[in-house]
Amino acid sequence: MTLLAFGINHKTAPVKIRERVAFCPEKLPEALQELSAHNGVSEAAILSTCNRTELYCGLDDSDPEAVLSWFRKFHGLDAKEVDPYIYTHPDRMAVRHMLRVASGLDSLVLGEPQILGQMKSAYSTAHDAGTIGRKLNRLFQHTFLVAKQVRTDTAIGASPVSVAFAAVSLSRQIYSDLSEHTALLIGAGETIELVARHLYENGIRQIVVANRTVEKAHALAAEFGGYAIALNEIPAHLAEADIVISSTGSQLPILGKGMVESAVKARKHRPVLMVDIAVPRDIEPEVGELDDIYLYTVDDLQEIIDEGLRSRQEAAQQAEEIIETQVAHFMGWMRSLQAVATIRSYRGRSEAMRDEVLEHAMRQLRAGHDTEEVITELARQLTNKLTHEPCVQMKQAGYEGRLELLDTARELFNLKIPEDNL
Template structure:
């Protein structure tokens, strides 16, 4: 079995492709089970965020292409339309990729902390669905441990840089004084909570939180002196908003062009700044065609983000060094699995020989032999039986000139070390 990391992200695919390949909460469990039923897949985890969709699997060595085909087939897309945007990593490279993703080194925002929670959630979903076993469980726990160490040992997370922070920074560039503006936040997840926090810290005048579950929206809005509405009430409050930031898990847009047009008329065409962080998108792309609307997607935030992440570059280099060391550690553990069965077989063989000789020694005692004679027989016979095959093989290796095998045996049995202490 080989570890495979396969997927696409903000670097390899535009948002219109990424949104077609997401695995929302309503389909993720079914997708995991479907993937795990693939004849070449043993274990599986699916990570799906606004910036990436990735499969982590243990697969047969030659099954990489068929797993790539699965992701297209599951979403009903032609393979040729998806394959140009996919990347894949095998073995060591797959381990390194997951560690980099978990630490935020592969994120749109360098070192952003949200991704670790998303990776943990993806693993927990897969684990609860029964699609993970020993290998992926060990790999993901290893990734979580490394991410925690990097957060502790480097300054990767010290600067307040995130997609939410970038959205608020852009709003500040457009509206010089946020105290006179009203922000409408659509959704109540972690990204929206971060956006709310940044807006509040920057003195936003008013805040409205819209969510499918009004109670969750109310709990978030109450922290920042805002008020909550249901998603069905959006059209009645959109005209109040100068800033709209949206990040829901809805498979379909929650704001259409007609609704926004009506709000603009009511506002007498005062502009609205909109940031759609969701994938699939929450705001219909056609909204950007309207005058007095400034609509940005996650891809458009890249320039803002680049300006705010320079301080993390040095920490990122330190993190890469830590990751390299821990990739080697995991691969070492993985290689050790190859020896487990051999060790067990060797121990079983030794125990069989022990039982065989012990039985004969006990028979001698029963026939009247003294305990000393029985013990000498036991020690001599067991030693001969344990050493016979290795001695025979080493003798043959010497005859055949197999010096590498002789050197390996010397290392295995630590014979030089034994000589030096005698």
């Protein structure tokens, strides 16, 4: 069987193409059933995210082009529309590709962890649809273990590489235990949503979201067990916040020096971390002059992000080494399957010989023959039966000069032959 991984991703296709080949969750089981019923396809799984759509298949005799043809037909696309964006990876390349994807090495953000969860969901859906067989099942399980090893043995996901991640990493450096602190997030856009998610995952005690549109702030805050306020309510709540992170589109500062100074007094000078990731700035620069206020801007975070990228790139090199080793292990397992039929046949014949000799020995014992003589004869007969055919074949190989077969026999039976006998 041939393994095949193919599809498109953020590197090969623009979003207008990625949208057209995405599989919606409701239709995914149907698509899997249809694909696995395709002539020559024995196993199938589909991974479909906003950044990639990939199909992982086990093929018996089918030409990969036949599977690509099904893919085009399912989405109603001509070859010229989608083929320039498609990559195909057979066998060993397919294994390497899946390991790299699951480990975050092929992601838009190097080392991001979400893709592993998405791949596990793809496996679960295919398993429930009954389209996962022995080989893809083993490959997915191997993939999950390798991704875990990469996370454990390298720092691929440890360093911040986004503004939101960097802001939360800074919070963790200043407040080691976020479960004892409250965060005020100003704005309700994508960046603040990511900040809220990171804070929530790191155990923040309370999240307060302030936004011009309170309904939008409420929707975001509710997702993380927090509460929402309007921008004009910030002065009444600012003293509660140990962490303030702001990212709005305002053209004028939202937090001035006077407002923050009043909050510091109300807090009895307990320190506050403020991170302004807005352009133009949401927090007046003079706020940074106040005692007990630690103010960082987007430029300060950029240094953290650049260092994080360097750290992840170094970790990625280590991850690639792990993956190469694990690809070899999986391909070794695949090759070992080719020996299964031969091993089964050999064991079956050996067991038949054993049963024949054993039955003869049991008759001898029942007839009252000496036990020691019976056992000795059993061992002699079994040895002769097991070695007769291999010895005949090796003699014939020697006669015909097929020395490579003799070398194989020595390796197969782990024979140590003195050099003077060779």
